[in-house]
Amino acid sequence: MSIAVETVAPMLSLEQRKRARNVGFSLILLALISAFFFSGRPGDAGFKLVDSFTLVLPSQPFARVLAVLLGALGAVQLYRGFGKWTNVVLAISTGAFVVGFLAWATSGGSFNLTGMLQDTVTRSVPITLGAIAGILCERSGVINIAIEGQLLGGAFAGSVIGSLYGPWAGVLGAMAMGVALSALLAVFAIRFRVDQVIVGFAINFFSLGLTSFLSQRVLTPHPEYNIVKPFTPYAIPLLSDIPVLGVALFTQTYFVYVSVIAVVLSTWFLYRTRWGLRTRAIGEYPQAAGTLGVDVIRLRYRNVWIAGAIAGLGGAWWPIGTVGRFDQNITSGRGFIALAAVIFGRWHPVGALTAALVFGLAEAIQLKMSNLDTGIPSEFLLMAPYIVTLIVVAGFVGRSRAPKAAGQVYEASK
Amino acid sequence: MKLELRGITKRFPGVVANDNVNLSVNTGEVLSLIGENGAGKSTLMSVLYGMYKADEGEIVIDGSPVAFNSPADAIAAGIGMVHQHFMLVPVFTVAENVVLGVEPTGKFGKLHIDEARRMVREISDKYSLDLDPDAVIEDLPVGVQQRVEIVKVLLRDAKVVVFDEPTAVLTPSEIIEFFEIVNTLVKAGRGVVFITHKLKEALHIANRIAVLRRGKVVGEADPKTATESQIAEMMVGRPVQLTVDKKLADAGASVLQVKNLTVLDADGRTHVDSVSFEVHAGEIVGIAGVQGNGQTELVEALTGLRKAAGGSISLDGNDLTHANPRERHQMGMAHIPEDRQRQGLVGGLSVAENLVLTRYHDDQFSHGVLVDWDSANTIADTLIAEYDIRTPNKETGVGTLSGGNQQKVIVARELSRDLRLTIAAQPTRGVDVGSIEYIHSRIVKERDTGTAVLIVSTELDEVMALSDRLLVMYRGKVVAELDPKKVTPMEVGLYMAGSRPDSTVQA
Numbered sequence: 001m002s003i004a005v006e007t008v009a010p011m012l013s014l015e016q017r018k019r020a021r022n023v024g025f026s027l028i029l030l031a032l033i034s035a036f037f038f039s040g041r042p043g044d045a046g047f048k049l050v051d052s053f054t055l056v057l058p059s060q061p062f063a064r065v066l067a068v069l070l071g072a073l074g075a076v077q078l079y080r081g082f083g084k085w086t087n088v089v090l091a092i093s094t095g096a097f098v099v100g101f102l103a104w105a106t107s108g109g110s111f112n113l114t115g116m117l118q119d120t121v122t123r124s125v126p127i128t129l130g131a132i133a134g135i136l137c138e139r140s141g142v143i144n145i146a147i148e149g150q151l152l153g154g155a156f157a158g159s160v161i162g163s164l165y166g167p168w169a170g171v172l173g174a175m176a177m178g179v180a181l182s183a184l185l186a187v188f189a190i191r192f193r194v195d196q197v198i199v200g201f202a203i204n205f206f207s208l209g210l211t212s213f214l215s216q217r218v219l220t221p222h223p224e225y226n227i228v229k230p231f232t233p234y235a236i237p238l239l240s241d242i243p244v245l246g247v248a249l250f251t252q253t254y255f256v257y258v259s260v261i262a263v264v265l266s267t268w269f270l271y272r273t274r275w276g277l278r279t280r281a282i283g284e285y286p287q288a289a290g291t292l293g294v295d296v297i298r299l300r301y302r303n304v305w306i307a308g309a310i311a312g313l314g315g316a317w318w319p320i321g322t323v324g325r326f327d328q329n330i331t332s333g334r335g336f337i338a339l340a341a342v343i344f345g346r347w348h349p350v351g352a353l354t355a356a357l358v359f360g361l362a363e364a365i366q367l368k369m370s371n372l373d374t375g376i377p378s379e380f381l382l383m384a385p386y387i388v389t390l391i392v393v394a395g396f397v398g399r400s401r402a403p404k405a406a407g408q409v410y411e412a413s414k
Numbered sequence: 415m416k417l418e419l420r421g422i423t424k425r426f427p428g429v430v431a432n433d434n435v436n437l438s439v440n441t442g443e444v445l446s447l448i449g450e451n452g453a454g455k456s457t458l459m460s461v462l463y464g465m466y467k468a469d470e471g472e473i474v475i476d477g478s479p480v481a482f483n484s485p486a487d488a489i490a491a492g493i494g495m496v497h498q499h500f501m502l503v504p505v506f507t508v509a510e511n512v513v514l515g516v517e518p519t520g521k522f523g524k525l526h527i528d529e530a531r532r533m534v535r536e537i538s539d540k541y542s543l544d545l546d547p548d549a550v551i552e553d554l555p556v557g558v559q560q561r562v563e564i565v566k567v568l569l570r571d572a573k574v575v576v577f578d579e580p581t582a583v584l585t586p587s588e589i590i591e592f593f594e595i596v597n598t599l600v601k602a603g604r605g606v607v608f609i610t611h612k613l614k615e616a617l618h619i620a621n622r623i624a625v626l627r628r629g630k631v632v633g634e635a636d637p638k639t640a641t642e643s644q645i646a647e648m649m650v651g652r653p654v655q656l657t658v659d660k661k662l663a664d665a666g667a668s669v670l671q672v673k674n675l676t677v678l679d680a681d682g683r684t685h686v687d688s689v690s691f692e693v694h695a696g697e698i699v700g701i702a703g704v705q706g707n708g709q710t711e712l713v714e715a716l717t718g719l720r721k722a723a724g725g726s727i728s729l730d731g732n733d734l735t736h737a738n739p740r741e742r743h744q745m746g747m748a749h750i751p752e753d754r755q756r757q758g759l760v761g762g763l764s765v766a767e768n769l770v771l772t773r774y775h776d777d778q779f780s781h782g783v784l785v786d787w788d789s790a791n792t793i794a795d796t797l798i799a800e801y802d803i804r805t806p807n808k809e810t811g812v813g814t815l816s817g818g819n820q821q822k823v824i825v826a827r828e829l830s831r832d833l834r835l836t837i838a839a840q841p842t843r844g845v846d847v848g849s850i851e852y853i854h855s856r857i858v859k860e861r862d863t864g865t866a867v868l869i870v871s872t873e874l875d876e877v878m879a880l881s882d883r884l885l886v887m888y889r890g891k892v893v894a895e896l897d898p899k900k901v902t903p904m905e906v907g908l909y910m911a912g913s914r915p916d917s918t919v920q921a
Contacts, residue, residue, distance in 0.1 A: 016682075272525055273519070273522065273523040273524055274517040274519045274523040274525055275523050276525075277506075277510060277513075277514060277517060278515075278517075280503075280505075280506075281503050281506065281514055284503045284504065284505055285501070285502070285503045285504065287499075287501055288501040288502055288511070288514070289503075289514060289515065290485065291463070291465075291495065291497065291501045292486075292501070292514050292515030292516075292566070293484060293485050293486025293489050293515050294514070294515050404504075
């Protein structure tokens with residue numbers, strides 16, 4: 001074991017300085033876009049908040065103010081930096097920029113902002129649950145690239161079983177399917193020591209192929225197996241009466257509430273219990289836990305199974321939380337976005353939830369935009385969530401530390 | 415408690431790692447298990463700790479045989495182990511590491527971390543180990559990490575504590591502290607098994623010494639009467655010379671000049687911090703230091719494996735700060751790297767191929783783009799004979815040779831040409847005593863032909879014995895330049911730990 005050379009100097013590391021500079025330039029870039037692009041459309045933008053109130057933003061002046069503000073912040077960042085406030089400044093600036101973008105896109109019309117927020121939360125569900133599945137696996141040292149496959153399998157099973165025995169049975173069926181697919185990952189990665197990334201990809205393709213085949217051959221001729229009665233939103237008494245937030249957060253399907261519970265519970269278990277301590281230990285340095293009598297292999301199996309159940313639940317969201325049916329490749333890459341949320345969230349459930357909301361917002365905006373006449377081609381809008389993924393992972397995250405033993409085969413004595 | 419190993423035999427495909435080993439240790443005594451790398455010490459301890467199952471033989475505690483299927487069984491039976499590579503989760507706190515596996519918990523497995531802290535404090539106070547339960551492991555010096563390991567073992571109430579090469583990573587002053595802790599443990603009625611290959615330490619601390627060679631116990635020695643060379647002979651099976659035999663250096667002109675060299679890693683952290691020194695023809699300059707103080711990065715920068723972030727390196731007055739490794743090689747620089755498996759050799763290639771790995775492109779070994787295997791094989795045969803490389807033949811995969819013979823392949827390849835500068839990092843790490851003797855004599859011989867030699871080693875005895883001039887690195891800086899004949903290992907150790915003794919003689 002080597003000891004790292006401690007550089008205790010309070011000076012920022014080279015990488016931190018580089019990142020601070022990049023953040024500064026990014027802010028200036030946002031300012032330029034606001035100044036020259038967003039101010040190009042005259043007219044007022046109406047953001048409908050509640051039935052009786054619509055917020056009106058004059059889009060041109062707003063874009064100009066925004067440009068000046070962002071430019072100033074960028075200049076300050078480049079000149080002396082915001083230090084530990086950098087991320088806060090960046091988050092607020094990006095938020096303001098998004099509002100500026102919406103104001104530009106809506107100018108001359110109006111749209112339902114509250115509805116968009118509600119949509120954001122709804123759409124973050126499978127990403128959040130998928131990310132928790134990823135976190136549980138990776139924290140115990142197994143890389144889970146197969147989230148996409150587990151979501152897709154869950155969606156298929158949820159739809160078929162839900163059509164036959166009702167939505168609650170569908171949810172259970174989806175979770176069972178998630179466990180089955182994750183058991184496959186566990187056996188190959190833990191028992192047969194196959195490269196975990198390759199097993200994960202194999203499972204993704206297996207799941208896509210199998211569900212597409214069954215969907216064509218079974219569900220198309222028998223549509224009665226592919227029609228679930230989805231959950232309807234449940235308005236939480238009192239809380240749902242709060243303006244704007246009541247609709248966005250507290251008038252949702254069970255899926256939203258369950259995924260919040262999943263975030264809270266998984267955080268508590270990971271950081272406050274014996275199981276969590278051992279899980280994190282075997283993800284960082286399994287030999288340390290192994291030599292203390294912890295059964296590394298069994299604990300990894302268990303974590304991967306639980307992760308599978310959670311991913312399966314996330315998959316059930318498509319048929320049972322939204323459209324009431326399964327379509328080929330219905331998940332369309334959300335599992336990979338969940339993987340990005342794991343990294344963006346720094347392997348912490350709360351971080352993953354935050355990331356999932358960002359991605360959910362990107363999806364919700366993309367949907368709204370295709371209804372407004374912005375002149376942006378719809379194909380480009382469809383790319384938006386993925387572009388956001390790239391930017392977020394490359395730019396915002398900076399450096400985050402993965403569990404050290406993730407992806408490594410456990411050898412009892414080393 | 416009396417712990418006995420009776421007739422333990424453990425076979426791996428192709429080797430018998432332990433061959434009918436009988437050992438016993440009582441509480442209240444220190445048994446030192448001594449042997450070369452590959453003698454089977456670690457395998458034996460893995461058997462004792464339930465990580466391997468012995469093919470034959472049994473473990474007996476107080477007269478009754480026990481069976482260990484996992485470390486958990488061994489721990490339950492009162493056996494504790496402090497591994498050579500510490501089994502600590504670097505991102506966890508001291509308390510979290512100590513209680514891992516025996517966590518104090520409440521409902522739903524809720525962790526009582528306050529209870530864990532209290533347990534650490536209690537043991538730490540009782541044995542005066544001075545540990546902060548909330549410190550994060552990766553921020554702690556190695557000596558402190560070792561104390562965390564000891565607390566782990568004590569918390570599980572081990573009656574017999576096994577230390578696997580515990581002093582390998584410690585500075586001389588930490589070693590002294592460690593021996594005090596061992597004495598406290600013995601006084602508290604625990605038994606200690608001290609595994610080492612360092613003869614001096616075994617003689618110093620042990621009540622009994624057992625010597626292991628090629629998987630067998632070849633004898634026991636009484637530390638009160640035995641001498642170092644007697645034990646060394648038992649370890650190796652023939653008389654060996656333990657001291658380096660060399661004449662006074664006849665230093666010539668300056669060959670290597672390093673000026674204000676700064677080296678960073680990919681994260682931008684400074685590992686070598688504005689280091690300047692020179693190495694003259696015909697002298698050996700040694701660099702001492704605890705592992706991880708920038709020696710690795712310094713060597714990588716000197717040999718062109720890592721970019722210098724600042725400063726300059728020149729050889730015979732030619733600037734080669736930005737030269738690539740092959741250019742440096744062709745200017746007469748040899749490099750014996752610290753990690754021979756990863757940097758020194760290609761394990762899957764044959765001995766002959768490895769011997770020409772740095773020269774296959776020379777005219778002597780090539781016809782245009784083709785390698786001239788006839789002359790490569792001829793030179794390989796010569797080198798195998800000259801450097802006493804024990805290999806079935808030159809086509810054997812180099813990865814199958816013993817550590818000592820692998821190292822000889824590297825030494826043969828690097829030293830068998832006209833050199834200006836030889837850089838050797840950890841030249842004898844994991845090498846048997848017999849080969850150490852040979853490699854040391856080879857390095858001294860190289861010096862005597864007028865080559866400048868730079869030795870980097872974390873084995874203080876080794877650098878002090880070989881060097882004509884000694885530099886000490888601490889946190890990326892050269893903190894002292896000493897005359898190895900005029901300082902004691904203790905004084906060098908203080909510099910290695912970052913303190914500045916004011917009574918030492920500056921060279």
